[in-house]
Amino acid sequence: MLKSMTGFGRSRGQRSGYNVTVELKSLNSKFLDAQIRIPKNFLDKELELRSQLAKGLNRGKVSLSIDLVNEEGGVDAQQVNESLFKAYYSDFERLADEVGAAKEDLFRIALHSPDVLIPQMEDEELLKEQWGFIQEHFQQAIKAIDEFRMQEGATLEKELKNYIANIDTFLKEIAVHDPERVLVIKERIQKHQQELSTSDIFDENRFEQEMIYYIEKFDISEEIVRLTNHLSYFNEVIGEKDSQGKKLGFISQEIGREINTIGSKANYAPVQKLVVNMKDELEKIKEQLLNII
Known part of the structure; x- marks a missing residue:
C-alpha cells in the first residue's frame, strides 16, 4: 500500500475557556523537514512534537501549526x-x-518597548490540561493527514501500475521483433562477407568467429528476462503492506539499466522506437516516486 508525501490534516476542539486548532501540511522531501509554530507557553515541547512527527509521518516537508485561543479571542494572554x-x-x-x-x-x-508586555503566567495545572488537549487534537490531525496520504497513494499506485504495464507491453513487442532483428543483422553481416570474400586476405574461419561474436554481443534475450523480472518485482513491492518509495526507486534504476542496454544493443529501428517509449514511461514512474513515502 503506497502513501503519498502530499497531505493535509486538521483537528479543532473547544474546552472551557479556550479553543485549539491543529493543522498539518506536507509535501515531498527526501527526509523529514518540519516547520513548527506553537504557542509560546509550549515552546519547550517542540522536540517532543518533532519526535512524534517523525514517528507518525516518516518523511516529507511538513508544516505544523498549533493555535490556542482563549474565548475572548486573544492568542496569548x-x-x-x-x-x-x-x-x-x-x-x-x-x-x-x-x-x-x-x-x-x-x-x-x-x-510596546522591550519586555513591557510579557506572556501571562499560567498555573501548572492549566498548562498540563491545555497540553493534553493539544496532544489529543495533534494525534487526530496526524490520523487525518495519514488518511489523506493513503488516498493520494492509492491514486499514484494505479498510475504506477499502468506505467509498468505499458513498459511490459513494449517489452513483449520487442520480444516479437527480436527474431527479425537478428535476421536483419545476419543478412547485413553476410552482405559484408560477400563483399570481402573477393579479397586475397579474406579468412573465412576468422570471419565466422567474428560473426558469432557480434551476434552474441547483439543478443538481448538476457536483458528481456531480467527486465521482465524487475517489472514483476516492482508490482510485488507496490502490494506490500508498508509504503516502499525508496525501494521502488532502486528497482526503477535497475529497470532503467536494462532498458538502456537493450537500446544500445538493438541496432534495429523498430526496437529502438519501443525502447524510447519504455524510457518515456520510466520517466513518468521516477517523477511519481518522488512523492512516495
Whole structure:
C-alpha cells in the first residue's frame, strides 16, 4: 500500500475557556523537514512534537501549526510590567521635554518597548490540561493527514501500475521483433562477407568467429528476462503492506539499466522506437516516486 508525501490534516476542539486548532501540511522531501509554530507557553515541547512527527509521518516537508485561543479571542494572554512601563514613559517624557517633541505617542511607544508586555503566567495545572488537549487534537490531525496520504497513494499506485504495464507491453513487442532483428543483422553481416570474400586476405574461419561474436554481443534475450523480472518485482513491492518509495526507486534504476542496454544493443529501428517509449514511461514512474513515502 503506497502513501503519498502530499497531505493535509486538521483537528479543532473547544474546552472551557479556550479553543485549539491543529493543522498539518506536507509535501515531498527526501527526509523529514518540519516547520513548527506553537504557542509560546509550549515552546519547550517542540522536540517532543518533532519526535512524534517523525514517528507518525516518516518523511516529507511538513508544516505544523498549533493555535490556542482563549474565548475572548486573544492568542496569548499578556500582562504589563508596570514598573518598567513607568520607567520607559518617564524617560521618554523627559527626553521629549528636552528636545521640544510632541508627547501624543509616548504611551503607545512605552507600552510596546522591550519586555513591557510579557506572556501571562499560567498555573501548572492549566498548562498540563491545555497540553493534553493539544496532544489529543495533534494525534487526530496526524490520523487525518495519514488518511489523506493513503488516498493520494492509492491514486499514484494505479498510475504506477499502468506505467509498468505499458513498459511490459513494449517489452513483449520487442520480444516479437527480436527474431527479425537478428535476421536483419545476419543478412547485413553476410552482405559484408560477400563483399570481402573477393579479397586475397579474406579468412573465412576468422570471419565466422567474428560473426558469432557480434551476434552474441547483439543478443538481448538476457536483458528481456531480467527486465521482465524487475517489472514483476516492482508490482510485488507496490502490494506490500508498508509504503516502499525508496525501494521502488532502486528497482526503477535497475529497470532503467536494462532498458538502456537493450537500446544500445538493438541496432534495429523498430526496437529502438519501443525502447524510447519504455524510457518515456520510466520517466513518468521516477517523477511519481518522488512523492512516495
